Amino acid sequence: MGKPPTTLRDIANALGTSIGSVHRALHDNPGVSPETKERVLQMARTLGYRPNLAARYLSSKKTLRISVNTLKGTTSFWDEVRAGIREEAASILLENMEIEFRTYPHLDEGEEEAFESAIADGVDGIITFPSRPQVLGPWIGRASHAGIPVVCVATDALHSGRLGVVSVDTLASGSIAADLMGRFLRGQEGSIAITLFDMAITEHAEKCAAFEKTLRSYYPNLRLLKPIEDHGVESEAYGNSRKVFEECSNLAGVYVMTEASIPVLNAARDANVLERLTVITTDLFSDLVPYIRSGAVAATIYQRPKAQGQTAFRMLHEFLAEGVNQSHQVALAPHLVMRGNLDFFLHRQSQESAKEQVDQQRETSHQLARDFA
């Protein structure tokens, strides 16, 4: 059935050279004549050589270190991303991965420093959240140039040289939000507001476009207002949305694309329009639960942070282990959370955090055992 795979020795024999030279040639280590190197590469290709990862890992014993640079966050989003990464790392068979978490407290505090320290520490790969792609872009370029692959989560850093991105699909998110809005309002006329971080964030601009396109195609009775930007500042989210709530008399619905749904909901309540609005939010965290439960928030679009973390880790690991990565750009389909299935997702989240605690306890007990020895 299956022919035995080609080994280094096979190549060496076929060429009448030594296994050491073959190895050096394949890894372009110093000390190989360009001629033999060429012959080896050629032969490796014709023989269809693929390294045996088990043997490689067994003999080299070097553990790959990756740095996970993320924001502390105001919601549980980043905790879930990190949990996904941790879980996926644990499920890798060859336990040759070490993860260092570099978590910074604010959008404009410590992001660059964390990146710099990761590079300085000589990690083998980085998973990062480029909160301000323009700022982090050059750093990512520097890392990539130094041979350190970088995977972005949640937000892309275009033209930065990053190995890949994992995020939620913007088309799927924006469109489903619009579809739901349209169906929920069922022919009613009115205006729709949307809030986002900043139109400079590619993902937000794309979601916005998708939302608008779907709304215009299928629900012409609804009119989209100019997007409200919050720049990640709660007071801006509150102030700007409240202004719209008070000025726009025929407002029928709001789609909150950012984390900052609570300030927007507060503004709606304070402006006395919460009752008559159809609200669709983004992501799922404890402060939002009562609003969903009561029906004030009709639905929330869950960006699956844990799945994003898992996927990012797999992507990086695949690249580090095999040198090839399947897909540089992964866009996940979001989940939809409403009153009825809310418990399913909450249950899942709490299960996760319980598992995390067990993991951490296990780590601690390992440590104790170690100190004791």
Next chain:
Amino acid sequence: MGKPPTTLRDIANALGTSIGSVHRALHDNPGVSPETKERVLQMARTLGYRPNLAARYLSSKKTLRISVNTLKGTTSFWDEVRAGIREEAASILLENMEIEFRTYPHLDEGEEEAFESAIADGVDGIITFPSRPQVLGPWIGRASHAGIPVVCVATDALHSGRLGVVSVDTLASGSIAADLMGRFLRGQEGSIAITLFDMAITEHAEKCAAFEKTLRSYYPNLRLLKPIEDHGVESEAYGNSRKVFEECSNLAGVYVMTEASIPVLNAARDANVLERLTVITTDLFSDLVPYIRSGAVAATIYQRPKAQGQTAFRMLHEFLAEGVNQSHQVALAPHLVMRGNLDFFLHRQSQESAKEQVDQQRETSHQLARDFA
């Protein structure tokens, strides 16, 4: 930082015995005195021994064979499940897995035979779709008893001794369908029909209960009719649903929980009620596309067959490789497909089938190369 992991030699040294005995004890191979066996097991535990899988794979070289027993299917569902399994198998680093697909054409044709032949061939594990749990249950029991782990996909076989199940979460599916139905109908009064395979299928009964619970809690204006059973037969689906369509004058919506949405849609059209019904279906396949596009189907609940396949494979592989499996029971959150995000999912499916073709071509060319050698 990290203490070096415990090896067989460490255990042997600590006990003043040989590495061979330790190995035999750990695998309860014949030829170990119960006494030393006990001591080894004890020491292994206190030292926190975990086998080095790279070394194991490198030296043993035995490839694990698993059988995938599934239905041919009337929609693309099972193709996607198989694709997921294939993809996940390919992404495993240690390429020590061989997959045999046993696909049978009908619900009551070849299911048992496929299972029997898998056992007879001595596979190391089985992934199966127990279309009739009562019938397949004993077979699963037999396999488990013989040390062959079985993972069920899509439908559970309770009390059969199966290692685990992967399916879509029934609570999440049923509830979201009810929530959407309620919101889409927005206060309108009327009856809701649902169609399913058979109340004897646990998953269907659970979905049905979840649907009913959510409907009753939040949308008391809607009344749920007695479920329509189709038993996987298209003519039954058509006939039984048409009868309801003609008899129930205040019917407002239908939730189709099975694959058989087309016959139900045909019946609605023939009974001249399609226009005024809010229809929610299950899964996504090409015949359904025009209905979604036109809005006749308001939403469809996609059970993520590919993700089910991937998860099932991982579960089996984890067990086979490490002997422990994290979670025996995985329930995935379904995806929601509507007009706006339809293209996202279609694009994904077509990408997948394109990738499949490439894979198959590659397999073919390997075969050619092999024959040529």
Next chain:
DNA sequence: TTGAAAGCGATACCAG
């Protein structure tokens, strides 16, 4: 019942 030793395929080092 037990111990000893030969691999598995790659890495890394040392001698030529």
Next chain:
DNA sequence: CTGGTATCGCTTTCAA
């Protein structure tokens, strides 16, 4: 620049 070889941790076989 190149060839040889010890080594990683485990499985497996052969002696004792």
